[in-house]
Amino acid sequence: MLSKIQPIARVICQNITGRFIHNPSARRTMKSGIRFSKTAKELPKVVASKDYSEPNSSWSQEMMKLYEQYIEKTKDGSWKKLPSYNRFLVLNEDGHFIDKFPPSKARLFTRNTEEEGSMFEYVVFANKVEKKAVGLFQSGDLLEGPSGFVHGGAIATIVDAVSGTLATYVAGFVMTASLNLDYKNPIPLGSTVIIECQLEKKEERKSYVNTRVISHDCTKLHTESTALFVSVNQKNPYQG
Numbered sequence: 735m736l737s738k739i740q741p742i743a744r745v746i747c748q749n750i751t752g753r754f755i756h757n758p759s760a761r762r763t764m765k766s767g768i769r770f771s772k773t774a775k776e777l778p779k780v781v782a783s784k785d786y787s788e789p790n791s792s793w794s795q796e797m798m799k800l801y802e803q804y805i806e807k808t809k810d811g812s813w814k815k816l817p818s819y820n821r822f823l824v825l826n827e828d829g830h831f832i833d834k835f836p837p838s839k840a841r842l843f844t845r846n847t848e849e850e851g852s853m854f855e856y857v858v859f860a861n862k863v864e865k866k867a868v869g870l871f872q873s874g875d876l877l878e879g880p881s882g883f884v885h886g887g888a889i890a891t892i893v894d895a896v897s898g899t900l901a902t903y904v905a906g907f908v909m910t911a912s913l914n915l916d917y918k919n920p921i922p923l924g925s926t927v928i929i930e931c932q933l934e935k936k937e938e939r940k941s942y943v944n945t946r947v948i949s950h951d952c953t954k955l956h957t958e959s960t961a962l963f964v965s966v967n968q969k970n971p972y973q974g
């Protein structure tokens with residue numbers, strides 16, 4: 735039975751990730767297309783499902799222009815584009831996936847729709863040496879708060895997601911312990927903004943991240959935030 739499944743799994747995984755995956759003892763495939771195993775030593779540390787941070791047809795010219803600027807910065811290796819999936823993936827102590835979250839309808843809040851452009855369109859780039867992350871965020875119509883502007887809760891969500899991604903990137907799995915926001919100027923619905931995060935300091939389990947949300951042309955400050963993330967006992971998902 736397994737020998738029949740393996741070649742299919744290789745094709746699926748190669749198509750999704752662009753990597754070759756040697757996976758002789760994997761036991762089953764989740765609906766998402768991610769292959770899981772509790773035992774296989776040969777599993778790669780990162781097996782991707784759909785990367786929701788790839789450009790799609792809903793992205794504005796501003797979003798695409800910024801995206802291409804940051805892709806350019808990845809070419810010397812200083813910045814990295816981080817992939818983004820619709821569920822958290824959990825690794826065991828050997829760096830292999832475990833199916834802590836079995837197939838279900840649960841979805842990461844920021845990636846919970848397949849309708850492109852309707853909610854959170856975003857991509858995160860990170861620089862490990864400088865301990866910085868930049869999120870490019872285009873808000874969709876379903877994030878409206880005051881007429882024509884983005885809901886404050888949606889802004890908090892995306893700031894949490896991008897600053898939490900930086901904390902995860904530098905410190906491994908974290909939980910948000912506190913998140914403080916100052917809303918300086920409303921964000922027009924549908925516009926593209928830049929979310930700049932800087933790790934301010936790290937003290938044992940505590941990572942402090944400061945964030946600014948600015949307009950795509952860098953002329954307006956929309957939001958400022960400080961956040962504390964506390965490391966919890968999981969391996970860093972970005973060390974694959």
Ligand SMILES: CCCCCCCC/C=C\CCCCCCCC(=O)SCCNC(=O)CCNC(=O)[C@H](O)C(C)(C)COP(=O)(O)OP(=O)(O)OC[C@H]1O[C@@H](n2cnc3c(N)ncnc32)[C@H](O)[C@@H]1OP(=O)(O)O
Nearest residue numbers: 780781782822823894895898899902909910911912964971
């Ligand atoms: C295939 C590739 C793989 C890709 C994988 C993708 C990965 C994706 C990557 C990235 C995306 C990231 C996106 C994330 C964004 C969303 C995150 C959320 O929404 S998280 C949900 C909301 N947050 C909660 O529900 C926490 C609830 N609170 C708790 O669980 C606990 O309170 C916790 C864990 C925060 C701390 O509890 P304790 O028992 O472990 O630790 P104690 O001792 O209480 O605190 C540790 C230290 O932190 C300080 N601390 C804790 N809370 C604090 C607070 N509110 N203010 C100030 N200090 C605090 C404490 O005073 C202590 O400091 P002292 O070590 O003594 O110096």
